[in-house]
Amino acid sequence: MSQDIRNIEPKVVWNHFADLNSVPRPSKKEERIIQFMVDFGNNLNLETFVDHVGNVIMKKPATFGFENRKTIVMQGHIDMVHQKNADTVFDFDTEGIKMFVEGDWIKAEGTTLGADNGLGVAAIMAILSSTDIEHPEIEALFTIDEETGMTGAMGLKAGVLKGEILLNLDTEEDDEIGIGCAGGVDVTATKTYKEEETPANTTGFTIAVKGLNGGHSGMDIIKGLGNANKIMNRILFDSFTNFGLRISEINGGSLRNAIPRESFATVVVDTVSKEPFLFETTEVINTIKKEFSTLEANLEIEITEVIAAEKVMNLGVQEGFIKAIYSALNGVYRMSPDVDGLVETSNNIARIIVKDGTIKIACLTRSSSESNKWDLANSLRSCFELAGFDVDFEGTYPGWLPNLNSEILVIVENVYKELFKENPRVEACHAGLECGILGQNYPTIDMISFGPTIRGAHSPDERAQISSTQKFWKLLLHVLKNIPKKS
Template sequence: MNAHLEALAPNLVWRHFRTLCNTPRPSGHEAALVATLEAWADAQGLTHDRDAFGNLRLCKPASPGCEQAPGVVLQGHLDMVAQANTGHDHDFTRDPISTYVKEGWLHADGTTLGADNGLGVAAILAVLEDPELTHGPLEALFTLEEETSMGGALNLAENWLEGTLLLNLDSEDRGQVYIGCAGGADVVVDAQLPSAGLLEEEQVLSLALTGLKGGHSGVDVHKPLGNANRLLVRVLRALETFDARLISYQGGTLRNAIPREAFAQVALPADDVEAALATVASLERTLKTELGSGDSGLVLTAKRTAPAEIEPLTRDASAMLLAAMHAAPCGVERMSADVPGVVETSNNLGVLSLEAGRFHLCALVRSLHDSATAAMADRFQALFGLMGARVKVENGYPGWAPNPESGLLAMFKQRHAALLGREPEVKVIHAGLECGILGSKYPHLDMISFGPLIRGAHSPNERVELDSVVEFWDMLRAMIEELATKR
């Protein structure tokens, strides 16, 4: 599977990426890949071990004469986001990712590609295998469950890593280097709401909002993209004019992916069905106009369906829930005053569901300031607490405070200019790189993050620019060889 990848350059990187594509690795299901990498390490004569959580470390001694060089930790996460287009039958726990090249970019067929963070992992493996590379002591750290909970980094063993410098290879922009990132936390809301049987005069409508682009809830949150949960809740609020009662709802699948689709069922008086259908059609035109070219694929449909087996919520419960969902924070809350063009605080309404009166919400709050993350999470607790819901804030992780005076950064800028003829842009990212967590456990580490050009991460539109992978590999090799000369 994916044999064409080995015809791409740099061959070492793409050969390892082929292994990653062929080995299913959604979050929580990395065991097969870990076993594969351990077997590979044994064949290469590399030592390896795991911490109590299961994070994997591979170690390679320094090249002769470079034993006194500073130890370098190469870090990436093994898991990938599992997203597939509607109607595309794919089991991420069993099926390999099918890839193809188009106009200089590598894509996946109907699913996420896993370039996030598969190409970083592949590059690390290529470094460990490269027989021509001169290097100091190397540690390859592969963490687990980054995409769902940051679990690997949060549970990383202390006093385990030996290096003093860390290259995180989980960034997604060509010609840029990252020196800071947002922290975040999951907000989980659960409630059991009262229902009442379908009335004789009521009919059921099924609504579907599809066709949005989706994207990464941090990197893409500032872009003109639609959030399917935000938009469908707005439609449902409009249908309250016809005394519609919510029966069921399902929108989004991951708290860190901007929802592309959402579906709902409502009960409303039969005499109002035609007017409700006209309202939905009108709202589709309105929403498409508002989204414009930023997210032009929106499709909003409504149709009569057979009476639901599940009871609708009571009118009061339905109104209360829709009001809370409509009022919940979503998108960019504040731009940074200190780092121009960077989002400071945001929230993603990632997963919403209602089934048999059981409501569930999972949102991901991010901020460059841990205090602002806590304040945003508290707003959810205040809002949904009004309806008696249980609200938990969990999986919190710290941000990564920028250090513009980093010696590692200075070296990267110098190498980038010498190799590519221009200095890189120095950036802070509104996403949860593991560097913040790693830095809290290993405060002595000097860290930077860089990578190839990836677009559409966390969605089936994910793709990576082939030329940028060559540039990324050249920079990685140059950095490692330069660090091997330091004492």
């Protein structure tokens, strides 16, 4: 399958992408991909080094005739989201991504594809390895841990780079030029509880919510897709009162930046209430499926009778937990008052774990407004603290404020219009690009973001469009030729 992909134009990009996808590269475990990138740079005899947090930097001189152009920073992140379908057998720590071609799209077999941001990284690698592409002096910045904390961008020190223009290649619509993005903060609620012996005369069940689309918790949050954690909580709500339902375990969602596709719960109900429980819960399930029939056609909610668990959650804690999840906002909090159609502030209830006397609820709150980011974060904090949880704020990062007077924006706009005979969309996005963070230590650098069309990022449905990648590559090559002269 990978050989088919290597023969697609532009071959130089797809070959580097296939090479990247042969190396496991989850966030927080980037040792192998860091070494891979270092070897790549050294083999090209480029100045290559790793900074104190793990970012890889390579420098390539300008080609003949471009020595007097401004130095550019080409930037992408080398980590990827590791997600797979529940029925997919795959070891992200040892296996390379298994890709295939379907029409105009590149997909992966039951896992994320890694086009976010592997295609951007591959394009930079293609420029670095080229001998016939015209370009100014290049500083290639390959950051780590973009997907789970942006610690690579946060850790990059001032003075490491001298470039005046930064091209971030992490936008996922080929007709979009990114000029701004949202910041974010991780909101984590935790609580310990005393497990109790499962009451006598109870029947055990597992409840599985699966088949949801999932997706990027920033870019896709406006779509109103199903959140497995909220759907599971809706099924559990009131059942402890009506049928003696007690929770033993819950395992819902995965990463903070992915809309939860699956949630699994182990519960017990009073045996005498077994049939009414199944009847009423089936009614709730049918209602939920009907509500989501347009957006989530593959939604499955299954209830299976099992041997009753030995331990369950304390009843008072359970009530507070269920009501807190019901009360906590998930989805869009506020639309931008300045940019039509842009989500300003949102929250994703991303991960819920109930096990062995501990509850953990992980959220990612995003906003292009610092004040509203903290307003929503404090709203969530209040909700969870009222239910007796401890709440921590971690991993906060700023947004990227648009600069409509950007020199590189004008250049990319004009090149796009000339090449494709249409106007690009100049937009800010509701996602956490690294530009806002990089701008803290490099406040004068002129930044822009663009890239090929990618669908379903952060989910096993992730796919990259072949024709769009060709369009992106053409745009990139012409932008490099039009970088302005040094002041």
